[in-house]
Amino acid sequence: MDNRLLEFIEQYMPLTEEEKIFIDDLNIIRSLKRGTVIVEEGDTIKDAIFVLKGCLRSYYIMDGEEKTSAFTTENEPLILLSGDDPNKTAHYVDSVEDSIVTLGNLEMENKTVEKFPRFEKLCKLISEQLLKKNASSFAEFKNTTPEQRYINLLKNRPDLLQRAPQHQIASYLGIKPQSLSRIRKRLSKKSSA
Amino acid sequence: MDNRLLEFIEQYMPLTEEEKIFIDDLNIIRSLKRGTVIVEEGDTIKDAIFVLKGCLRSYYIMDGEEKTSAFTTENEPLILLSGDDPNKTAHYVDSVEDSIVTLGNLEMENKTVEKFPRFEKLCKLISEQLLKKNASSFAEFKNTTPEQRYINLLKNRPDLLQRAPQHQIASYLGIKPQSLSRIRKRLSKKSSA
Numbered sequence: 001m002d003n004r005l006l007e008f009i010e011q012y013m014p015l016t017e018e019e020k021i022f023i024d025d026l027n028i029i030r031s032l033k034r035g036t037v038i039v040e041e042g043d044t045i046k047d048a049i050f051v052l053k054g055c056l057r058s059y060y061i062m063d064g065e066e067k068t069s070a071f072t073t074e075n076e077p078l079i080l081l082s083g084d085d086p087n088k089t090a091h092y093v094d095s096v097e098d099s100i101v102t103l104g105n106l107e108m109e110n111k112t113v114e115k116f117p118r119f120e121k122l123c124k125l126i127s128e129q130l131l132k133k134n135a136s137s138f139a140e141f142k143n144t145t146p147e148q149r150y151i152n153l154l155k156n157r158p159d160l161l162q163r164a165p166q167h168q169i170a171s172y173l174g175i176k177p178q179s180l181s182r183i184r185k186r187l188s189k190k191s192s193a
Numbered sequence: 194m195d196n197r198l199l200e201f202i203e204q205y206m207p208l209t210e211e212e213k214i215f216i217d218d219l220n221i222i223r224s225l226k227r228g229t230v231i232v233e234e235g236d237t238i239k240d241a242i243f244v245l246k247g248c249l250r251s252y253y254i255m256d257g258e259e260k261t262s263a264f265t266t267e268n269e270p271l272i273l274l275s276g277d278d279p280n281k282t283a284h285y286v287d288s289v290e291d292s293i294v295t296l297g298n299l300e301m302e303n304k305t306v307e308k309f310p311r312f313e314k315l316c317k318l319i320s321e322q323l324l325k326k327n328a329s330s331f332a333e334f335k336n337t338t339p340e341q342r343y344i345n346l347l348k349n350r351p352d353l354l355q356r357a358p359q360h361q362i363a364s365y366l367g368i369k370p371q372s373l374s375r376i377r378k379r380l381s382k383k384s385s386a
Binding site: 058060062067069070079081082091117120121123124127128130131132134135136137138139141142143172174 | 251253255260262263272274275284310313314316317320321323324325327328329330331332334335336365367
């Protein structure tokens, strides 16, 4: 078994041998080739997706244009978002590079928590952390100019700039590719001045 | 006891008499006069704030200007966000109108879960719901123009437009008060055309 999942969980709590075997038996690890679309708009939401390795991108298609809303990388759960129908995803997810993910579902989660109740606390902790991270990013996005957002990305997630194409990064920053080019030129002038 | 808290919890699970008395004894309900600042930038994060009635506003002060990042109203938990120091809030919270809130802390939460383990599941559910809501709002914000954001606010949270002053609404939408005025004029022309 790929033990990234166990390593991730053990950051929060050490696992017993019995728990490790149980998780292994869930058989939820999947490999994805770069470019694989794993979720489409309108799909019924049933899976909980967690990235062990690689990079997934969540995007909406609006007026024929892809709008990147999130990148999910190592050790991050991916949040599937619904639209008017709370049971169906409102967006797409594809793999920006070859990736390894876990695909769980609610039934598995219930089974796990029933057998090992302390996993409930783990799930709660992870979703609380993710909530704070997400709310912080949102507040930051609202209170910054596109240029500041790019500088923050450069500081906080520099790897993304290498991993994803420029037009996806631009739309993730809420701007047009041309604006991103202008920002980069302006900053490189500043730093060489 | 103000029973809004019990009513809120009972949307998720019916409570026993023993649980109700326990929650009552926690003595966590507070009344706030309009304009009370209950959290300041740099405060140690210890409370979990939940709004039972009224409206709280989270805001940053940047270059001397207040930037509203969130409004929290009836039956919503308020997320306190940290900055570089994970133990200190990076923003302020005040009450936009007379409000009733609960102020819990981690110690109380642990005590409650220890006595009634099923509360762990409740906390997990609430934070998962909040996470989805927050991530949806973020994705929407990123993919919409200021005018669309205003139209969405009008549709989804029309009460906010009555409850908070225009300059707070403008900054919540990530725009200047003048831009909000222009958007409102444009829309009122359209609707009267």
